[in-house]
Amino acid sequence: MRGKAIFAILVTLFMMTPVQAGEVNSFQSQQEDPRQPSANNTTLYIWSDGMNNFWSHFNNNDTDSTETFSEEDENGVITIKQRYLMTPTLDKRLSMEVGGEIRGNFNVYFEGDSDSTDNQGPCQPAQTPNDCDWLNITIFKGQNKVYQHTETPWPSGQWKNIQFSYFVEEGNETWDGRDANPLVEITMKVKGDYQESNFVFASGTPGAFEIELGESGSLQLPIDPASWEDTFQDGGGLGESPAAEDTPGFTLVVASAAIAMAAFINQRRPETEE
Numbered sequence: 001m002r003g004k005a006i007f008a009i010l011v012t013l014f015m016m017t018p019v020q021a022g023e024v025n026s027f028q029s030q031q032e033d034p035r036q037p038s039a040n041n042t043t044l045y046i047w048s049d050g051m052n053n054f055w056s057h058f059n060n061n062d063t064d065s066t067e068t069f070s071e072e073d074e075n076g077v078i079t080i081k082q083r084y085l086m087t088p089t090l091d092k093r094l095s096m097e098v099g100g101e102i103r104g105n106f107n108v109y110f111e112g113d114s115d116s117t118d119n120q121g122p123c124q125p126a127q128t129p130n131d132c133d134w135l136n137i138t139i140f141k142g143q144n145k146v147y148q149h150t151e152t153p154w155p156s157g158q159w160k161n162i163q164f165s166y167f168v169e170e171g172n173e174t175w176d177g178r179d180a181n182p183l184v185e186i187t188m189k190v191k192g193d194y195q196e197s198n199f200v201f202a203s204g205t206p207g208a209f210e211i212e213l214g215e216s217g218s219l220q221l222p223i224d225p226a227s228w229e230d231t232f233q234d235g236g237g238l239g240e241s242p243a244a245e246d247t248p249g250f251t252l253v254v255a256s257a258a259i260a261m262a263a264f265i266n267q268r269r270p271e272t273e274e
Contacts, residue, residue, distance in 0.1 A: 034059040036091055037221070039228050046084040046184055046217040055087035056184055060215055068213060074194040074206040077131050078112075082211075084184040090177035093227065095238050096168040100222025103165045104149060107216045108135060112192040112207035115153040122193035122204070133189035137162070139219065141180035146172050156205060168222060184219060186211065 034041070035057035046056045047065035054069075071078050096102070113121030116132040123132035135151040149164040175182060192207025211217060226232060226239045 033088070033091075035088060037094065037223060039225060042221050042223045044086070044182055044184070044219040044221060045214050047213050048082070048084075054082045054084045056084040056182065056219075057086060057088070062214070065213055068210055070208065070210040072192075072206065072208045074192050075204070076192060076207065078188075078190045078192070078207050078209050080186060080188040080190070080209055082186045084186070086177075086182040090175065090181050092176070093233055093235075094175045094221075095224045095227045095232065096173040096175065097222045097224045098168055098170050098173050100168050100224075101165045102139065102147070102168060102222065103220040104137060104139075104163065105216070105218050105220075106137060106162045106186075107159055107212040108151075108162060108188075109159045109210040110188070110190050110208060111157050112190045112205050113156070114188065114190050122191045128191075131189065131191045133187065135162070135188045136186070137164070138185040138187070140183040140185065141172065141175050142183075144172075144180070173224075182219075 037044075037058045041058050043060070044056050044058055045060055045062075046054070047062045048054045048069045049064060050066035050069055069082070071080070113123045114132050114134060115121070116123040116125055116129045119125065121132075122128065134153060136148055137151070138148040139146050147166045149162075149166075151160070151162050154160045174180065188209065190207045190209050193204035194202065194206040195204050196202045224238060229239075231240050232238055
């Protein structure tokens with residue numbers, strides 16, 4: 001009987017090993033994609049192929065992207081509406097620190113006129129009020145707008161480093177790929193009025209827009225460190241301790257103990273009867 005008890009314990013230990021290893025390997029595989037956020041990677045970067053495809057993710061390198069996106073129109077309106085959706089979709093549940101700062105950092109250049117509120121340039125308030133619009137950077141979680149930064153016009157023909165921050169409010173702290181995938185939207189209208197009357201004389205300013213991508217176009221998120229805990233990822237509250245029955249391998253350990261105890265009792269029973 002003693003041999004049976006030892007055999008039961010060895011079988012139980014053998015059963016436990018692959019289950020635990022599987023859980024570890026599954027967690028590690030989730031960490032392999034550098035485009036997803038992690039404890040050491042909490043900055044979202046914007047990217048584009050230079051055409052009409054825009055996306056964002058948490059890796060500061062993307063070989064499919066150009067370094068900048070630009071558009072030109074010598075005599076016409078450039079309408080910018082770029083939506084940098086998190087791609088691939090966020091695969092984690094994140095909680096921002098309430099009161100923490102989300103910080104934006106973007107480099108933008110334009111030529112022409114972007115202000116319809118003054119009487120300078122081709123955008124005149126009384127004549128063409130809709131041909132120009134200031135730069136707007138809007139942050140979405142899913143379909144919900146959480147913040148919009150509006151940058152007042154700066155001199156044409158110059159780059160401007162645009163930095164902004166806002167505090168996370170209660171009710172907007174939880175982000176996930178199902179209902180709250182991150183998105184950065186950039187909009188602006190620029191008008192050019194460059195004209196050549198002949199080979200010698202020209203007037204006006206051509207229109208142009210350009211934005212730097214990658215590390216020069218980013219959004220830093222104040223992700224709560226407790227977001228990476230298994231309990232929160234499984235749908236529990238932030239900072240909650242896992243229940244005993246929810247601990248990985250707990251049920252198997254209990255079953256193993258029961259098998260070993262049964263074997264021990266069966267071993268002792270003949271000795272008692274004697």
